[in-house]
Amino acid sequence: MSQKSLAAVALALATATSTVVVPAPATAASNPIFRTLLQPGADETQAIVSWRTNAHGAAEKLEVTGPDGTQTFDAQEKNAGALLYKSNYATATGLKENTTYSYRVGSDEGGWSEPQDYTTGSFGEDWSFITVTDAQIGVGTDIKEQTTQWQNTIGNAVADVPDAEMIWSLGDQVEGWGAPVAQYDGYFSAPEIRRVPTNALPGNHELYASPAELKHYDEHFLNPNQEEDIRDFYFERNNVLFIGLDTNASSEKDIARHEEFLRKTIAERGKSNDWVLVGMHHSFFSQGTHYTDADVTRLREQLAPVMSELDVDAVLGGHDHIYTRTHLMNGLTPVEAEAKRGDVLEPNDGEVLYLTTTTAGGGKYYDFQGEDGKKYPKARFETIDKSLQHPSTALWRQDYTEDYMKVDVTGDKLTFTTYNANDPSVVDKVSLTNNDRAELSDAPSSPSSPTSAPSSAPSEPAPSSEPAEPAPSSAPHEPVETTVTTTAQVTKVVTSTKEGPTPEIVTSTKVEPVPTTITTTVTPAAKPSDEVVPAEVDPKADTCDGSGKGSAQGSSEKCGSSTGGIVAAVVGTLAALLAALGVGYAATTVREGDRAPSWLPKPLHGLYNRFF
Numbered sequence: 001m002s003q004k005s006l007a008a009v010a011l012a013l014a015t016a017t018s019t020v021v022v023p024a025p026a027t028a029a030s031n032p033i034f035r036t037l038l039q040p041g042a043d044e045t046q047a048i049v050s051w052r053t054n055a056h057g058a059a060e061k062l063e064v065t066g067p068d069g070t071q072t073f074d075a076q077e078k079n080a081g082a083l084l085y086k087s088n089y090a091t092a093t094g095l096k097e098n099t100t101y102s103y104r105v106g107s108d109e110g111g112w113s114e115p116q117d118y119t120t121g122s123f124g125e126d127w128s129f130i131t132v133t134d135a136q137i138g139v140g141t142d143i144k145e146q147t148t149q150w151q152n153t154i155g156n157a158v159a160d161v162p163d164a165e166m167i168w169s170l171g172d173q174v175e176g177w178g179a180p181v182a183q184y185d186g187y188f189s190a191p192e193i194r195r196v197p198t199n200a201l202p203g204n205h206e207l208y209a210s211p212a213e214l215k216h217y218d219e220h221f222l223n224p225n226q227e228e229d230i231r232d233f234y235f236e237r238n239n240v241l242f243i244g245l246d247t248n249a250s251s252e253k254d255i256a257r258h259e260e261f262l263r264k265t266i267a268e269r270g271k272s273n274d275w276v277l278v279g280m281h282h283s284f285f286s287q288g289t290h291y292t293d294a295d296v297t298r299l300r301e302q303l304a305p306v307m308s309e310l311d312v313d314a315v316l317g318g319h320d321h322i323y324t325r326t327h328l329m330n331g332l333t334p335v336e337a338e339a340k341r342g343d344v345l346e347p348n349d350g351e352v353l354y355l356t357t358t359t360a361g362g363g364k365y366y367d368f369q370g371e372d373g374k375k376y377p378k379a380r381f382e383t384i385d386k387s388l389q390h391p392s393t394a395l396w397r398q399d400y401t402e403d404y405m406k407v408d409v410t411g412d413k414l415t416f417t418t419y420n421a422n423d424p425s426v427v428d429k430v431s432l433t434n435n436d437r438a439e440l441s442d443a444p445s446s447p448s449s450p451t452s453a454p455s456s457a458p459s460e461p462a463p464s465s466e467p468a469e470p471a472p473s474s475a476p477h478e479p480v481e482t483t484v485t486t487t488a489q490v491t492k493v494v495t496s497t498k499e500g501p502t503p504e505i506v507t508s509t510k511v512e513p514v515p516t517t518i519t520t521t522v523t524p525a526a527k528p529s530d531e532v533v534p535a536e537v538d539p540k541a542d543t544c545d546g547s548g549k550g551s552a553q554g555s556s557e558k559c560g561s562s563t564g565g566i567v568a569a570v571v572g573t574l575a576a577l578l579a580a581l582g583v584g585y586a587a588t589t590v591r592e593g594d595r596a597p598s599w600l601p602k603p604l605h606g607l608y609n610r611f612f
Contacts, residue, residue, distance in 0.1 A: 049062050052220075054085065200220075
């Protein structure tokens with residue numbers, strides 16, 4: 001009998017005498033392979049696939065089939081301490097550009113996953129990727145609604161950017177408090193993350209209700225070239241060096257390690273790429289409430305000068321649930337210029353752009369916090385007293401709706417376009433020119449006077465007072481349905497089309513085992529409009545209470561700070577008690593199939609199925 005099995009039986013026997021009623025957890029009874037994730041490898045010729053299985057003794061493999069035949073890659077186990085399941089990963093190498101592959105994972109003994117297609121990109125200078133942050137599934141224990149919104153956000157993003165070669169998720173994939181297993185089930189229910197390589201950074205909620213919960217992150221997300229004792233990593237894709245920093249590590253010693261990693265990585269890999277992008281969860285500069293947090297202040301004051309010294313091009317983050325774009329920053333000093341959507345910025349050496357994206361899951365938003373330390377519910381960029389903005393801020397928006405960002409890459413320009421996730425309106429658009437390319441060209445060099453202000457290139461029109469209309473499709477398009485099986489025992493139908501009401505999750509009431517089926521319907525040609533969002537107050541903002549005047553206490557519960565998540569700590573306490581065992585609780589009452597091991601006496605099967 002394995003140690004994991006003994007632990008499971010012991011816990012089942014112990015809880016049999018308890019008066020606490022715990023909902024049954026989500027499992028993979030109907031499918032031996034679950035939580036499959038396609039991830040970027042060290043470069044564009046590689047891809048990492050991770051997955052979980054109930055088959056502890058099987059020799060797991062990754063099988064990749066392409067035009068040249070089938071290759072098999074042996075899997076390794078990633079054991080970070082979660083019991084009951086076996087977490088595996090394997091790296092496919094030798095991938096070719098513009099090629100469609102089919103992959104599956106598993107073993108003859110333990111079973112195989114359904115084949116999944118993956119198409120590589122062009123491996124050239126011109127390409128696109130998507131960034132999202134703070135899906136944070138499970139805020140206030142509302143897992144179903146936030147799972148639906150996460151599916152809509154990432155489904156619409158991939159439909160709108162069908163040539164995206166990668167997704168970068170900047171932390172807080174889950175809430176952490178309450179029911180981490182069910183929350184991760186919600187995150188992994190999106191089928192897009194199995195066909196578009198997705199890299200995820202750790203956020204602060206990945207370690208709630210205790211740092212032991214990071215075992216879930218560590219077993220699922222395999223970061224290329226990660227440091228052994230800190231979750232800093234890098235990978236290269238086409239002409240971009242991506243650097244991820246674990247800003248949960250924010251002590252003086254940790255920050256020194258971040259700086260060392262940045263210096264070493266950029267010195268070794270920076271010059272062979274056109275662009276250097278840094279991703280982190282805790283944004284240095286934003287108009288959210290975390291701007292004044294001690295850890296964020298410490299990170300900002302010590303690492304922003306390093307970013308400039310190393311000539312990083314842009315830094316992407318989340319954490320604050322409010323969109324914020326900075327001026328070009330030389331260390332802590334802004335290069336001030338009037339800002340508008342569509343700006344094309346021409347940075348000098350040492351000038352860095354910082355972008356903070358809002359939530360992809362919609363469970364929580366933070367109000368604008370001014371220089372006076374007060375919060376301003378329903379404030380608008382167009383009407384706010386500009387003296388209340390931080391000197392670093394060029395443009396911000398809080399419309400209390402979910403966003404995603406598309407990044408278009410060429411050798412000469414980076415363009416960041418942020419979209420509302422539920423309609424095709426543009427929240428902001430800004431481009432960076434490549435000053436290194438300009439210096440290396442044979443053309444006469446540009447004047448040494450400051451060029452950081454927006455150039456005279458055509459820009460987006462100023463915000464109008466009328467709502468932006470979605471761009472009409474040029475021809476009818478058939479929806480594409482994708483069905484995946486996840487670990488929860490319910491049936492969910494999710495529609496991520498642009499029109500129509502918000503989809504709902506429907507729970508089966510059958511008593512026999514019912515695998516979770518998520519059908520995502522997307523219209524690939526529903527391209528976003530480049531029209532800007534209206535300047536007037538968004539009606540959606542009315543869902544948040546508040547007078548619109550500054551308040552030292554903040555705004556409504558829905559739009560307030562992280563106290564909304566802490567309210568769930570009562571439930572989280574139960575999760576923390578079993579954190580070391582990797583056990584979580586799902587908010588479902590659907591009866592499950594018999595997953596108990598055959599050696600367990602039949603009278604104990606009901607207890608095992610109820611708690612595991």
